[in-house]
Every structure is written in structure tokens, then in C-alpha cells.
Amino acid sequence: MQALRQPRLLAQLILLLLLAAVPPVMTAIDEPFYTSLFTRIMIFAIAAASLDLILGYGGMVSFGHAAYIGVGAYTVGILSFYGVDNGFIQFPLAVLLSAVFAAVIGAICIRTSGVYFIMITLAFAQMLYFLGISLEEYGGDDGMPVYRSEFGGLLDLYDANHLYYLVFAVLAATLYFGHRLVNSRFGMVVRGMKSNSLRMRAVGYPVYWYRLTAYVISGTMCGVAGALFANWSEFVSPDIMHWVRSGDLIIMVIVGGMGTLFGPVLGATAFLLMEEYLPEILEGTAPGAGEHWHFVFGPILILIVLFAKGGIFGLFGGRERGDD
Amino acid sequence: MDGLLLLEQTFNGLQFGVMLFLMAAGLTLVFGIMDMVNLAHGSLYMVGAYIATTFTQWTGSFVLGILLAVPATALVGIAVEVVVLRTLYDRDHLDQVLATFGLILFFNELVRTVWGPAALFSDIPAFLQGQVEIIPGVPYPAYRLAIIGVGLAVALALYLIVSRTRMGMLIRAGASNREMAGALGVNIKLLFTLVFGLGAAFAGLAGMMTGPITTVEPGMGDPILILAFVVIIIGGIGSVRGAFVAAILVGLVDTIGRAFLPQFFRLFVADSTADAVGPAVASMLIYILMAAVLFFRPQGLFPARTG
Numbered sequence: 001m002q003a004l005r006q007p008r009l010l011a012q013l014i015l016l017l018l019l020a021a022v023p024p025v026m027t028a029i030d031e032p033f034y035t036s037l038f039t040r041i042m043i044f045a046i047a048a049a050s051l052d053l054i055l056g057y058g059g060m061v062s063f064g065h066a067a068y069i070g071v072g073a074y075t076v077g078i079l080s081f082y083g084v085d086n087g088f089i090q091f092p093l094a095v096l097l098s099a100v101f102a103a104v105i106g107a108i109c110i111r112t113s114g115v116y117f118i119m120i121t122l123a124f125a126q127m128l129y130f131l132g133i134s135l136e137e138y139g140g141d142d143g144m145p146v147y148r149s150e151f152g153g154l155l156d157l158y159d160a161n162h163l164y165y166l167v168f169a170v171l172a173a174t175l176y177f178g179h180r181l182v183n184s185r186f187g188m189v190v191r192g193m194k195s196n197s198l199r200m201r202a203v204g205y206p207v208y209w210y211r212l213t214a215y216v217i218s219g220t221m222c223g224v225a226g227a228l229f230a231n232w233s234e235f236v237s238p239d240i241m242h243w244v245r246s247g248d249l250i251i252m253v254i255v256g257g258m259g260t261l262f263g264p265v266l267g268a269t270a271f272l273l274m275e276e277y278l279p280e281i282l283e284g285t286a287p288g289a290g291e292h293w294h295f296v297f298g299p300i301l302i303l304i305v306l307f308a309k310g311g312i313f314g315l316f317g318g319r320e321r322g323d324d
Numbered sequence: 325m326d327g328l329l330l331l332e333q334t335f336n337g338l339q340f341g342v343m344l345f346l347m348a349a350g351l352t353l354v355f356g357i358m359d360m361v362n363l364a365h366g367s368l369y370m371v372g373a374y375i376a377t378t379f380t381q382w383t384g385s386f387v388l389g390i391l392l393a394v395p396a397t398a399l400v401g402i403a404v405e406v407v408v409l410r411t412l413y414d415r416d417h418l419d420q421v422l423a424t425f426g427l428i429l430f431f432n433e434l435v436r437t438v439w440g441p442a443a444l445f446s447d448i449p450a451f452l453q454g455q456v457e458i459i460p461g462v463p464y465p466a467y468r469l470a471i472i473g474v475g476l477a478v479a480l481a482l483y484l485i486v487s488r489t490r491m492g493m494l495i496r497a498g499a500s501n502r503e504m505a506g507a508l509g510v511n512i513k514l515l516f517t518l519v520f521g522l523g524a525a526f527a528g529l530a531g532m533m534t535g536p537i538t539t540v541e542p543g544m545g546d547p548i549l550i551l552a553f554v555v556i557i558i559g560g561i562g563s564v565r566g567a568f569v570a571a572i573l574v575g576l577v578d579t580i581g582r583a584f585l586p587q588f589f590r591l592f593v594a595d596s597t598a599d600a601v602g603p604a605v606a607s608m609l610i611y612i613l614m615a616a617v618l619f620f621r622p623q624g625l626f627p628a629r630t631g
Contacts, residue, residue, distance in 0.1 A: 061418050108615055112622045115361055115417055119557045120618050126550060127611040134604030243550060247425050254422055292437055298430030305423040306411060 008313070012262045019168060023161040035160045036232075041272045042167045043228045046174050048252035048264035050221035055250070056259030057182050058214050059194030060110075063118045064125030065249050067105075068219045070132060070241035071098045072226025077146045077236035078138060087149030087157075091227055098223020099216055101128075106215035110208055125246055132238030143237020146230050157231055167228050171265070174221055178261045181217070190214045255304055257313025266312045274300075328462055333583045334576065335458065339468045341575025342475025346530035347552035348559070348567040349482055350523020356562025357499045358516055361417050363424035364404065365527055366549025367431035372397040372528020373535040373544065374435050377446045386449035390532050394525050401524020405517050413516075428546065436542045443541035471533050478526065479568055486564060495519060499562060554610055558617045560624030570625060574610050581609040 019038065026034045047069055054060040075094040084090065105124045112120055133141050148157040157163045181187050189210050193200045201207050230236050239245075248271065256267020279293040308314070351365050375396050380389030408427065412420050448467045455463035486492040494515055497505040506512045531545065538544070555574050559566025586602030593601070605612075617625060 055418075061421070063421070108619050112618055115355070115561060116557060116618065116622060116624075118361070118417065118421065119553050120615065122550065123554060123557075123611045123614050127608045127615075130607040130611075131604060134600075134607060136600065243546075247421075250418070251422060251425070254418070258418075292433050294429040294433040295437065298426040298428070298433065301426030301429070302408060302423045305415075305419045305426070 008260075008262070015262070015265070016172065019171075023164050027161070032160055035164050037272070037276065039160070039164050039167050039232055040229075041269050042164075042171045042265075043225050043232055044249070044252060044272060045265040045268040046167075046171050046228070047222050047225035048249050048256065048268045049171075049174055049178060049261060050218045050225065051249050052253045052258060052261070052264045053178060053181070053221070054211075054214050054218045055253055056263070057187065057194065058190045058211065060211065060215065061118045061250070062109075062121040062215075062218075062246075063243070063250065064105075064121035064123070064246050065219070065222050066241050066243070066245035067125035067128045068098050068102060068222035069226035069229055069245070070128055070236075070238070071101050072223035072228075073230035073236045073240055074132065074138070074226075075223075076149065076227045076230040077144060080146045080149075080230075081138060081144065085147050085150045087151045087155075090149050091224070094223050094227035095220055098226070099220045102216040102219025102223075103212070106212050106219065110211045110215060122243060122246065125241060125243060129238050129241040129243070132241055139237065141238065143235055143239065146234050146236055148231045148234060149227075163231065167232070170224060170228060174224075175261050175265070177221075182261070186210070186213070251301060255301075255311055257311030260311075260313050263311050263313035270312060329583070330580070331458075331462060332464065333580050335464055335468065335472070337576035337579035338572065339472050339475075339575070340579055341572035342472055342479070343530050343534055344548070344551055344555050344575055345479055345568050345571035346475060346526045347548055348555040348571050349479075349564060350520075350526045351552050352556040352559070352562055352564060352567045353495070353519055354523050355556065357495060357502075357519055358413055360409065360413060361420045361424065362409065363421060363549065364427035364431065365523070365552065366545030367428055368397060368401055368404075368524045368527040368545070369531035369548060370435060370540075370542070370545035371400055371431060371531070372524075373531035373540045374439055374444070375400075375528070376532035377444050377535060377540050378439075380446060386446075386536075390529070393532055394529055397528025397531075398521040398525040401528075402517055402521040404524075405520040409520070410513070410516075432542045432546075439542075441542060443539040444535075445539060446536050448536045467536065474529075474533065478529070482526075482564060491515075491518070551610070554614050556624075558614050558624055560626040563624070563626040566624060566626030574613070577613055578606075578610050581606040585609070 019042065022038050023035050026032060047065065050068075051062060051065045054062060072094040075097050076090045079085075079090050079093065105121075109117055109120045109124065138144050148163070150157075155162045155166060157166065182191065189200065189205055193205070193207055193210060197207050226240070229240065252267035252271045253264050254267070255270055256265065257263025274297065278297060279291065282293050282296060304311075347365065347369060350368075351362065354360050354362050354365075372393060376389050376393035378389075379392045379396075380386050383389055383392070404427065408423065412423055415423075452467040452470050454466050456466045456469055458464045458469070484492075486495060494505065494510050497508075497510060498512060498515055498519075502512060527545075530548075531540075534548075551574065555570045556567050558574065559568070559570030582603070585606040586598055589598035589602045589605075592598075621627075
């Protein structure tokens with residue numbers, strides 16, 4: 001019960017409980033739209049949390065993480081296109097393919113650092129984006145519809161609540177796995193490399209391989225988010241790999257609180273809620289203002305970067321043990 | 325016939341290349357001297373194109389429009405630098421990426437609000453509408469040739485500014501050691517602002533000249549921004565010479581790849597496969613080029629600084 005005295009941990013538990021309560025509450029008040037909205041929020045939370053593993057903990061600013069959402073989503077989409085709807089085949093394959101893509105792309109990207117890393121990850125994401133556009137058979141630019149995965153009668157993903165709790169379970173597993181990972185010996189080494197990679201090299205750690213492993217883990221988790229996204233939207237198109245999506249993921253991490261596991265969840269929630277409601281709120285102040293919501297969102301973003309360093313999660317006070 | 329097509333595509337590639345150089349030059353200067361990632365550079369390209377279109381309509385003269393729009397874009401750039409970017413120099417790259425990402429959203433929405441969401445079309449000025457024979461029997465659009473000419477002239481001017489003038493000397497001093505140059509009495513803040521204005525003017529000029537051959541629309545700077553980043557990464561961040569070489573390289577590879585890759589693949593595989601694979605590979609070609617360059621030279625072709 002010691003844990004409950006830490007405000008951050010308490011906040012995490014409460015928020016997870018709140019998330020778990022969304023479907024029954026929304027069913028009760030007959031607002032199924034919110035179940036769907038929060039499903040999407042949690043999917044992006046998984047992606048953002050996976051990005052934060054390398055961005056916040058590893059100091060690797062990947063500007064191309066949306067590519068792995070694309071790999072995961074297209075794996076489900078293409079299998080579905082050929083009539084393979086079995087989730088027990090789709091999801092492991094999505095994991096495998098994202099891992100392979102991340103390993104190949106990472107092997108080249110990790111050789112660079114700093115701004116070069118930001119830009120080369122962006123370049124690879126653009127490559128996959130254009131690849132997606134050129135896949136005429138799978139809809140090209142327009143994308144293609146996807147049937148939701150089947151899990152041999154265990155889950156019916158066309159039931160919004162089943163889909164919600166599948167995503168919730170994956171999110172919880174991601175957070176738990178992430179927590180174990182960043183506090184493991186491996187995680188400590190990766191975090192050490194963020195603070196001082198030269199020193200870690202001097203101590204005798206193969207910096208390259210540790211970073212690459214972290215990158216592959218992160219990309220793979222992001223791929224799972226992609227597979228879930230294809231199920232949620234019942235649609236895949238190159239648009240999910242657009243570079244602005246990668247930027248969105250970084251924003252979610254920063255806004256929520258970089259270098260924390262729960263921060264990205266809050267960031268994804270804040271970002272997508274803003275995307276959903278900022279237009280409406282603006283429309284209320286002046287007719288026609290709603291469609292120009294980026295006009296307000298851009299400066300908000302700049303202000304957050306300039307003045308709110310710890311993100312939303314930083315507001316809960318205290319620091320996670322071992323934060324630097 | 326193929327030889328003529330190749331020549332024409334080479335010129336198209338060259339034109340695209342000098343365009344990219346105008347974008348990349350400002351980006352690489354800002355990067356090299358201020359160590360600042362500026363994603364909003366593409367917005368200046370877009371703003372330049374819009375301002376030029378408006379001025380051209382007001383004055384009725386394309387040349388006058390551009391002559392007025394270049395300093396106007398520089399002023400927009402200076403305003404952005406003073407209001408937002410100045411506070412970001414001491415931040416890490418991540419903050420800069422994010423804040424300037426916010427600027428992109430802002431500017432795209434700004435032009436959409438001011439000029440409307442529909443694309444604007446501007447005409448190629450009358451005196452450049454014809455064709456010019458580059459070699460006897462091979463006509464080429466005069467306007468594109470003019471772009472190449474202006475681009476090369478700007479590249480030369482930039483080279484002279486950086487290597488021969490006092491301001492260029494200060495720029496180089498600032499690039500190699502900011503603090504030391506400041507300690508020796510150089511007004512670094514003012515220098516940064518001027519360099520940023522110069523970069524903005526170049527980006528705007530690129531946008532203005534591309535306007536008549538494409539369309540002027542919100543978000544038009546985003547794709548070219550990514551290409552400009554590819555260019556400065558390949559060329560080596562901070563190196564103007566590298567940016568020039570890489571811009572021409574990327575322009576040629578992209579244009580010629582798109583024109584000839586499908587035919588090239590037909591030599592090896594069935595026509596239908598080649599038609600499917602060719603354009604796909606062509607659109608990825610420059611990213612493949614960039615990955616290959618970084619694989620062998622993680623600091624780009626002409627690293628400006630080590631470490």
C-alpha cells in the first residue's frame with residue numbers, strides 16, 4: 001500500500017480504472033460513440049507509449065514511427081484482402097513483420113544520431129508511405145476496406161465492447177511490459193546511453209546493439225497498435241503513415257510527459273480529445289471558426305513546448321524513481 | 325528519341341535541383357549556424373508563393389511581384405525568428421521540431437483563412453512563355469530555363485556572400501564557434517536574424533518561381549520541406565556546397581528515375597510487373613539514395629563540422 005502514497009502511481013491506477021469503466025458507462029447512458037473514441041485513443045496511446053520507450057528513455061527521436069502503424073495495419077489489411085481473417089494468424093504476423101521492418105530500418109538509422117537520426121527515420125517512413133501509395137492492388141492512394149479479425153469465437157470484434165477490452169488489455173500489457181523493461185538491467189543501460197553514450201561505451205556496453213534492440217521492441221509494439229487500428233477503422237490507407245502522423249505521435253509523447261510510461265497515454269487522450277472537440281469549441285465562439293482549429297492548436301503546441309516541460313503527467317508532481 | 329528525352333529530363337531534373345537548393349540553402353545555413361531544426365521552412369516557401377501571387381495580381385507584373393515578394397517573405401521570416409524561434413536556440417532538437425511543427429499548422433491554416441482553401445493559379449509571364457532551343461531541334465520551355473538560370477545565379481551569389489563578404493565571414497565565424505564569435509564582439513543575435521531572413525527570402529523565391537508551374541495551395545511547402553531535408557542530410561548539415569551538390573543529385577535522380585525506371589525494369593521483368601514496380605521504386609528512389617549515403621557516410625557527403 002506504500003504505492004498508493006505516490007501521487008503518480010495513484011493517478012495511473014485511477015486512470016486505468018476509469019478507462020476500464022468506459023464501455024459499461026457509455027452503454028448505460030447510450031453514447032456508444034465514446035466507446036469508439038476511447039478505443040482509438042487507447043490505440044494511439046499504445047503507439048505513443050512505444051515511441052516514448054526510445055524517445056523518452058532512449059533519447060532517440062524517431063520522426064517515422066507512423067510507418068510501423070502502417071506495417072501492422074497493412075499486414076492485417078492484406079491478409080484480410082486474401083480472406084485470412086484469423087486474428088491468431090494476423091497478429092503474430094503483424095508482430096513479426098513490424099519487428100523485421102524495424103530491424104532493417106533500425107540497423108541503418110541507429111548508425112546515425114541527433115538530427116540525422118530524426119531525418120533518416122522520417123525518410124524511411126516516407127519510403128513506406130510511397131510504397132503504400134503504389135500498392136495499386138491494395139487500393140493505392142485510396143486504401144482498402146478491412147474485415148475485423150476473428151478469434152475463433154473467443155472475441156467478436158464487431159461488438160464495440162469486445163474490441164474496446166481487447167485494446168484495453170493490449171494497452172495494459174504494453175504499460176506493464178514497458179514498466180518491467182525500463183526498470184530492467186537492459187532498460188537501465190538504454191537510459192544510461194541517453195545520458196552519456198560515450199561513457200556507456202567506455203564501460204564496455206555495445207551501444208549500437210542495445211539501441212537497435214530497443215528500437216526493434218518499440219517498432220514492434222507500434223506495429224501491434226497498427227494491427228489494432230486496422231481493426232478499429234475497418235480500413236487501411238497510406239494516410240496512416242503520413243509524416244504528420246509521426247509528428248502527432250511525438251506531440252502525444254511530449255504533451256503527455258516524455259520519459260514516463262503513462263505520460264503518452266495522457267498525451268494521446270489530450271491530443272485526440274482536442275482534435276475531436278477543439279473545432280466544436282471554436283465553432284461556438286465564432287461561426288466558421290471550427291474548421292480553422294489548427295490556427296489555435298499550432299500556437300498551443302508551441303506554448304506547451306516553451307513553458308510546460310514535464311507535460312501533463314508532470315503536473316501530478318513528484319518524479320518517477322530513477323528519472324534523470 | 326530516347327537521347328532527346330534523356331536530355332529534356334536532365335534539364336527538368338536540373339530545374340528541380342536548383343529549386344531544392346534554394347530551399348535547402350536557407351535550411352542548412354540556419355542549421356549550421358544556429359544548430360536549429362526549422363520545420364517551418366516549408367511554410368516560408370508557401371507564404372512566398374502566396375505573397376508573390378498577390379503582388380503579381382496587384383501590380384500586373386510578374387517580375388515586379390517577385391521583386392516585392394522576396395523582401396516581404398524575408399520580413400515574415402524575420403518576424404517568425406524574433407517572435408518564436410529566438411527562444412528555441414538553447415532548446416534541444418526535439419523541442420525545436422515540435423514548436424516549428426506547430427508553426428506549420430499555424431501557417432497552413434493562416435493561408436487557408438486569408439486566401440481560402442482553393443488552389444491559386446498564376447500564369448507564366450508572357451515574355452517567358454515560349455520555347456527555347458537548347459540545342460538545335462530540341463525545344464525547352466523558356467520559363468523552366470529561367471528558373472535554372474535564377475537558381476544558379478542565387479547559388480553563385482550565396483557562394484560569394486559566404487566566402488567574400490564581411491557578413492559571410494561572420495556567418496562562418498558563427499558557424500564554427502558561436503560563443504567565441506559573440507565574445508569577440510559580433511552581434512550574434514542580429515546575425516542570426518539576418519541569416520534567417522536570407523534563408524526565408526531564398527525559400528520564398530523558390531516558392532514564387534514554382535508557383536506558375538504547379539499550383540499555389542495550403543500545405544504546398546510540406547512535401548518540398550521533406551525533400552529539402554533529404555538534400556541537406558545527404559549534403560551534410562551546415563554545408564552550402566554539400567547542399568548544392570546534393571540538391572542537383574536529388575533533382576536528377578528523382579526526375580530521371582521517374583521517367584526511366586519503368587522502362588529500365590522492362591529489360592528484366594514482364595511489362596505489367598515493370599509498370600507496377602517502376603513508379604513505386606521511382607517514388608522511393610531518393611529515400612533509398614539517402615539511406616545509402618547515410619549508411620556509408622553517417623555525416624553526409626560534405627560534413628561541415630566533425631563531432
